[in-house]
Structure formats: structure tokens, C-alpha cells
Amino acid sequence: MTPENGTILGDDGLARPAWASVDPLLREYYDHEWGMPVRDEQGMYERISLEGFQAGLSWATILRKRPGFRAAFLDFHPESVAAFTEDDVERLMLDAGIVRNRLKIRATITNAKATIALREEGGLVDFVWSFRPETTPEPRTLGEVPTQSPESVALSKALRKKGFAFVGPTTMYALMEAVGIIDTHLVDSHRRGSSGVWA
DSSP states (O other): OOOTTSEEEOTTSOEEEGGGTSOHHHHHHHHHTTTSOOOSHHHHHHHHHHHHHHTTSOHHHHHHHHHHHHHHTGGGOHHHHHTOOHHHHHHHTTOTTSOOOHHHHHHHHHHHHHHHHHGGGTOHHHHHHTTOOSSOOOOSSGGGSOSOOHHHHHHHHHHHHTTOOSOOHHHHHHHHHHTTSSOOSOTTSTTTTTTSSOO
């Protein structure tokens, strides 16, 4: 049954949005990972990379391929990926375990180099978190969840100036949701407030 507010009550008695209610993989991701604070460089770089690959695709597709992405990009260790060459790009274009998009593959390599360069200014994590807004949305329905914000637009512009690619405002809003910078869990979801950032 779907209440008017947009959540679905699961067989465990917990309310989740429709996108996290059917697929077991998405449900697991929603219950244990999405919206939880990411405060390590490797984790943030991985999330930026995966959000970039997700553009135009479903998150379920990316989540199913995440083991393949981690293998292909050496667990998203910035130094390792920054050393990739054009031969690596061609190799990855033949890897069925990932999304084979040349521009996105190159962007992931570019972003590894940009991540390393940002260490001189305090690092990627502090840079991204510095765009945390003063308030977070309080959506009651999925229709009330924004797709971008002034902060995600500003983060997108700032990252581009630092040499990052595939970091558009909508993609950066999704990143901010995923890493706990904002809390867009529906107000009656059992996960609302679980990050501790907005408690």
C-alpha cells in the first residue's frame, strides 16, 4: 500500500520511497548507505565517479555494476586512476562490467588528477562539504524532492574550475543527497535524520 505521502510500507513495517521498496539491492543501499556521511577522499571520489556514470541511466544499473567499477578503477584509489593512459581507456571500453562511455571514463581519470591537486587546498572532502546549506529539504512526497539547489549549482561551478568533469548541478545534487550533505529522505521514512548531520 502506498500512503498519500509517497512512501511504501515494507513487509518489515518500515516506510521507504517507491524507488527503494522493490529491488532488494536498492532497498539495501537505501537502508544502509544512501544519505550517510562520506568523509574520506577515496569514498568521495568514488561517489563523484559513480554519480557521473549514472547521468542518463538508472541508479540501479550503476549499483549492480559497482563491483565491476571498483575492479576496473582499482577501488577508486586516486593515484592509481590518475596514472591511467589512453591504453587503459581502450581497455575499459571493452569491459562489460562497467558503463562503457568514453567521455565518462576519461572524466573519471581527469577527476582523479583533480582530486590529487585539491589536496593542496585542504582536500576533496572538505571542499565538497563546504557547500552544505544552512537548511535541508523536508519533503513529504517524492514530488517535493528538488533535483538541484543553489548549493549544487555553486558546487558544480567550483569543481569545474578545479578541473573536474561530469559534475553538473543535478549530478552534484544527487551527490549531496548520497553523501549526507543534505537529507532528502521523506519526512515519514524510517531513515529520516539517520545521518546525524541534520538531527
